[in-house]
Amino acid sequence: AGRGGSGLRQILTDVIEEVRRSVHQDIDGADILHSLLNSPWLQSLLKVYECLQRHLRNSPPPALDYASGLIWDTCLKFLTVVMLVFQALLSAHDTVAQKDYEPVLPPMPDDIPDDEEATRIVCLVKNKQPLGATIKRNEVTGEIFIARVIHGGLADRSGLLHAGDRIIEVNGFSVDGMEPEQVIQVVARSQGTIMFKVVPITERPVHNQTMLYVRAMADYSPQQDPAIPCADAGMSFKKGEILEIVDQTDALWWQAKKLPSNMSCAGLIPSTNLLKRKQREFWWSQPYQPHACIQTYEEAFESGSCKAFISGFRRSMRLCRRRSHSVTQPSCHNRCPSSCCYSAMSSPYEEVVRHQRLPQDAHRLIALLGPSGVGVNELRRRLIETNPNIFQGAIPHTTRAPRGYEESGREYYFTSREIFDNMVYNNRFLEYGEYKGNFYGTSIESVKEVLNSEKICVIDIEPNAIQAVRTHELKAYIIYVKPPTLEHLRESRQDSYIITNYYVNRPFKDEDFQEMEETARKMEAHYWQFFDHVMVNDDLEDSCAQLLTAVRKAQDDPQWVPASWIRPTAES
Numbered sequence: 267a268g269r270g271g272s273g274l275r276q277i278l279t280d281v282i283e284e285v286r287r288s289v290h291q292d293i294d295g296a297d298i299l300h301s302l303l304n305s306p307w308l309q310s311l312l313k314v315y316e317c318l319q320r321h322l323r324n325s326p327p328p329a330l331d332y333a334s335g336l337i338w339d340t341c342l343k344f345l346t347v348v349m350l351v352f353q354a355l356l357s358a359h360d361t362v363a364q365k366d367y368e369p370v371l372p373p374m375p376d377d378i379p380d381d382e383e384a385t386r387i388v389c390l391v392k393n394k395q396p397l398g399a400t401i402k403r404n405e406v407t408g409e410i411f412i413a414r415v416i417h418g419g420l421a422d423r424s425g426l427l428h429a430g431d432r433i434i435e436v437n438g439f440s441v442d443g444m445e446p447e448q449v450i451q452v453v454a455r456s457q458g459t460i461m462f463k464v465v466p467i468t469e470r471p472v473h474n475q476t477m478l479y480v481r482a483m484a485d486y487s488p489q490q491d492p493a494i495p496c497a498d499a500g501m502s503f504k505k506g507e508i509l510e511i512v513d514q515t516d517a518l519w520w521q522a523k524k525l526p527s528n529m530s531c532a533g534l535i536p537s538t539n540l541l542k543r544k545q546r547e548f549w550w551s552q553p554y555q556p557h558a559c560i561q562t563y564e565e566a567f568e569s570g571s572c573k574a575f576i577s578g579f580r581r582s583m584r585l586c587r588r589r590s591h592s593v594t595q596p597s598c599h600n601r602c603p604s605s606c607c608y609s610a611m612s613s614p615y616e617e618v619v620r621h622q623r624l625p626q627d628a629h630r631l632i633a634l635l636g637p638s639g640v641g642v643n644e645l646r647r648r649l650i651e652t653n654p655n656i657f658q659g660a661i662p663h664t665t666r667a668p669r670g671y672e673e674s675g676r677e678y679y680f681t682s683r684e685i686f687d688n689m690v691y692n693n694r695f696l697e698y699g700e701y702k703g704n705f706y707g708t709s710i711e712s713v714k715e716v717l718n719s720e721k722i723c724v725i726d727i728e729p730n731a732i733q734a735v736r737t738h739e740l741k742a743y744i745i746y747v748k749p750p751t752l753e754h755l756r757e758s759r760q761d762s763y764i765i766t767n768y769y770v771n772r773p774f775k776d777e778d779f780q781e782m783e784e785t786a787r788k789m790e791a792h793y794w795q796f797f798d799h800v801m802v803n804d805d806l807e808d809s810c811a812q813l814l815t816a817v818r819k820a821q822d823d824p825q826w827v828p829a830s831w832i833r834p835t836a837e838s
């Protein structure tokens with residue numbers, strides 16, 4: 267030890283070396299001794315010893331001169347705290363053990379019947395909001411129940427009232443013998459807080475709601491529906507609006523929110539089956555009317571010439587389309603009240619999904635639609651002319667003989683009548699028609715040809731081709747071109763000419779504008795739900811810019827599309 271820590275460690279190292287050699291010579295017990303001397307704890311002890319040796323030499327001053335007293339003080343304080351906590355714990359135990367509760371409750375009455383139901387008092391702060399629940403009466407027992415709780419409404423947010431709870435009292439008044447309307451009046455009259463005494467439903471059904479988005483294909487107004495359980499809880503909607511169905515528990519009345527929405531509370535809407543039933547009833551209740559859609563296209567047209575060379579703009583083709591036939595839509599019926607035949611026959615809701623086109627996917631077909639003369643072709647031509655490498659029309663088929671300068675596959679695909687008929691028979695045309703004894707048509711293949719060449723196909727269609735272009739393979743984005751007001755039409759079309767059946771175009775007349783407005787009104791009434799975008803063609807330059815933006819958005823932005831396009835089914 268006199269040689270200091272480092273001397274000692276040197277000795278230990280020498281000894282270990284010596285013992286290691288003994289291990290190699292297989293001397294009995296040497297390996298045990300070697301591992302003992304080599305052990306980490308012995309090394310650590312030596313290090314401690316070295317430190318102590320150094321401090322002995324440097325003799326550092328103590329940190330405190332009263333360390334033992336300090337620890338005593340600290341211990342006392344710590345013990346006091348522990349004792350207090352422990353005392354409180356024991357006191358709580360004694361209170362429970364001696365059943366020494368406060369306040370003392372009155373004794374339980376002896377005469378409680380065994381089948382007494384558990385009731386719940388629910389107190390809601392109303393603050394002028396509706397309750398967010400509908401009420402019904404059991405026709406046999408006369409008892410009043412919560413029929414449904416509206417998603418996001420007051421009752422739903424409280425989490426205290428549920429469909430199936432039996433109401434006994436409202437604000438201290440028994441509801442015994444009351445009609446649901448009377449109960450609703452009591453609820454409606456309460457301004458600040460409202461108190462319910464209810465017998466809660468014993469087993470609440472578990473519903474795994476799946477999120478469902480639909481496009482409304484019909485208009486609905488709860489205020490005009492006498493069958494709705496509570497008109498104030500209903501939600502109106504218009505054709506084309508996107509609805510999020512949040513609850514389909516009830517077979518007749520669903521709960522939904524309109525999108526885009528910041529509505530916290532859902533509203534009642536008729537289920538698919540119920541709305542279909544209503545539409546059918548309405549349809550049959552209407553007096554006979556000749557078919558409005560057909561009337562629109564049977565009207566006479568006048569003359570004009572066509573300067574365009576780009577495919578799909580030829581005058582004969584355009585004129586024949588005014589008498590076009592649809593091949594994919596079921597033929598129209600003889601009765602067509604103002605709610606178009608489509609909505610009377612088909613589902614009132616179309617399931618939709620939010621879809622983003624991927625860069626490698628084919629472009630969506632752009633289909634322009636509008637009343638004759640509104641400027642659909644002018645806009646289409648101008649769009650294609652902005653960049654023919656990106657935008658292209660579809661080449662129509664015709665049975666007419668080619669003229670000297672015409673080439674098949676440029677102005678038209680020239681085909682025989684037999685082939686044309688065959689294509690009609692096989693539903694290969696989006697639309698077709700006859701003009702001066704010749705047939706003209708736009709085939710699905712000619713549209714696909716453009717789409718497959720990675721271009722954006724831009725066509726104009728008549729309303730009866732809507733169903734044919736709304737398919738999984740074409741994914742049409744339908745742009746409705748709406749005329750501006752009569753006054754704006756007169757102003758903007760001062761120097762424009764209308765295309766007519768005659769070879770001379772003529773300036774627009776006031777009757778043309780009125781006819782355009784009338785046709786627009788009918789188109790909107792029947793087909794609004796199919797329009798992905800609506801634009802008013804007032805100033806031509808503005809409209810061209812609007813169209814370009816809409817077409818870009820159609821290709822690049824997420825859109826609501828029919829779910830069947832993304833999850834193709836047999837019918838798509």
Ligand SMILES: Nc1ncnc2c1ncn2[C@@H]1O[C@H](COP(=O)(O)OP(=O)(O)OP(=O)(O)O)[C@@H](O)[C@H]1O
Pocket residue numbers: 584636637638639640641642643644645758759762763764765803804805806807809
């Ligand atoms: N915004 C506008 N302002 C002024 N003139 C316009 C405007 N839009 C279109 N026009 C003109 O109106 C006339 C009719 O337009 P266009 O031929 O495009 O009608 P359309 O909707 O295709 O109808 P149709 O299919 O019956 O021919 C054309 O002379 C066109 O130049």
